[in-house]
Amino acid sequence: MTSTTSTPTHDSTSDPLRVAVIGSGPAGIYTAGALVNQDREPVAVDVLDRLPTPYGLVRYGVAPDHTKIKGVASALRDMLEQPNVRFVGGVEFGRHVTRSDLARVYDAVVYATGASVDRRLEIPGEDLPGSVAATDFVNAYSGHPDIDPEQFRLDVEEVAVVGAGNVALDVARILAKTADELRHTDIPQPMLDVLAASKVRRIHILARRGPVQAKFTAPELRDLGELPGANVVVNPAEVDIDPNSEVMRNAARAARTNLRYLNDWAQRSRAAEGRTVELRFWRRPVAIVGPDRVAGLDLEATDLDEQGDLVGTGQRERLDVGMVVRSVGYLGVALPGVPFDSRTRTVPHDAGRVLDTEGTVRRGDYVAGWIKRGASGVIGTNKSDAAATVRSLLDDAPILRAARGERGSLEEILADSDANQVLYEDWQAIEAAEARLGAALHRGPRVKLHTWTKLYDAAAGRG
Numbered sequence: 001m002t003s004t005t006s007t008p009t010h011d012s013t014s015d016p017l018r019v020a021v022i023g024s025g026p027a028g029i030y031t032a033g034a035l036v037n038q039d040r041e042p043v044a045v046d047v048l049d050r051l052p053t054p055y056g057l058v059r060y061g062v063a064p065d066h067t068k069i070k071g072v073a074s075a076l077r078d079m080l081e082q083p084n085v086r087f088v089g090g091v092e093f094g095r096h097v098t099r100s101d102l103a104r105v106y107d108a109v110v111y112a113t114g115a116s117v118d119r120r121l122e123i124p125g126e127d128l129p130g131s132v133a134a135t136d137f138v139n140a141y142s143g144h145p146d147i148d149p150e151q152f153r154l155d156v157e158e159v160a161v162v163g164a165g166n167v168a169l170d171v172a173r174i175l176a177k178t179a180d181e182l183r184h185t186d187i188p189q190p191m192l193d194v195l196a197a198s199k200v201r202r203i204h205i206l207a208r209r210g211p212v213q214a215k216f217t218a219p220e221l222r223d224l225g226e227l228p229g230a231n232v233v234v235n236p237a238e239v240d241i242d243p244n245s246e247v248m249r250n251a252a253r254a255a256r257t258n259l260r261y262l263n264d265w266a267q268r269s270r271a272a273e274g275r276t277v278e279l280r281f282w283r284r285p286v287a288i289v290g291p292d293r294v295a296g297l298d299l300e301a302t303d304l305d306e307q308g309d310l311v312g313t314g315q316r317e318r319l320d321v322g323m324v325v326r327s328v329g330y331l332g333v334a335l336p337g338v339p340f341d342s343r344t345r346t347v348p349h350d351a352g353r354v355l356d357t358e359g360t361v362r363r364g365d366y367v368a369g370w371i372k373r374g375a376s377g378v379i380g381t382n383k384s385d386a387a388a389t390v391r392s393l394l395d396d397a398p399i400l401r402a403a404r405g406e407r408g409s410l411e412e413i414l415a416d417s418d419a420n421q422v423l424y425e426d427w428q429a430i431e432a433a434e435a436r437l438g439a440a441l442h443r444g445p446r447v448k449l450h451t452w453t454k455l456y457d458a459a460a461g462r463g
Helices: 026-036 072-080 099-103 134-142 166-176 189-196 218-225 253-266 381-395 397-402 410-415 424-440 452-459
Strands: 017-022 043-049 085-089 108-111 131-133 158-162 202-206 230-234 275-280 283-289 296-304 310-319 323-326 353-355 361-367
Touching (some): 017 397, 026 072, 026 085, 072 085, 099 108, 108 381, 131 134, 134 166, 134 323, 158 166, 166 202, 166 218, 166 275, 230 253, 361 381, 381 397
Parallel strands (some): 017 043, 043 085, 108 361, 131 323, 158 202, 158 323, 202 275
Antiparallel strands (some): 283 296, 296 310, 353 361
């Protein structure tokens, strides 16, 4: 593995602005691309990430069977291969480098660290064994090195997935598929083994509101209905909405498409074989029950009041599930020394410029992506978001240059740390090792390495 780094080179006669981007997911890489693909200012960008692998949620959030969405990685790769962009993995902000460290090297820092933890349900029993965050389950089937996939013992017959977004559908779909259906994907082999041994037969997807208010997109919902080995069950009464009602007149096109799928499925006859995926609407969890692990989930029926607010009706039921996956949204995490709004779980900003607790712009600090605006939008939304932040940074270029003092190097900072740096060519060695693993297992173009040790060994040419 490469042990030293060097400052990016530029073919400009002007001294470039030096910018560090913290986070190599779509927001971070789109920021780097927007910085170097403009002619207002010469810019040199270092994209830092604590992981030895780039692409963030494209690698660790997109389900393994969504190969078309994973194609976004090719566009991100092109940006990382720009001559004025350098990827430096294995460097954690707050541990290996601080903001004061970076101020000695860079004219500006852009924080693009995303939203990495799940919202909680805030109900009794949420911390029982068998109650898990969707983030952890998604990380397991995506090969994130923080998660051991073997911790998921799918030894129960019924699972509840709480949430009505695309991640909830992804989780349900992976649980409903057979190992053979996933064998051709890049899912880590240990997680494929877990799924092969799964005893899960019924998956409940639970939405607090109705089908028109659900957040999943039509293509994701359609994919669920096309599972060859699973029955999709919908209660006709929960999707029976008058097409001439006000709620339908105001519904978005995607919601209308979703409702059409759901009504079609509500009329299906159920096959005798295969797993079952049941979509339930107007149900909210009120308690996870069990003496020492999850043994059931108590639900309350819901409705909307005259103001459009969600209210409980008092009608209760219990699902005899042995596992609950919480998928009700992502939250940002505070960064050391960076202003943070604990209410919105974002970094406060003005057009991408970070604001301190007094509402004053912090010179040289910028923010992009989910940590800027919250966990909303699709992958492509980060492109325009990053471009807006970059416009602010470039507008500030004269101020940033005027404040510039003597500049050190990232090498000098990291020399005194325990950072195990991974540069772009090392990442390419990881990709090559994953391709070899896919071939060796006869599974497809690649199979992900899923532990820190295996990733670092591959980066060093030992994998």
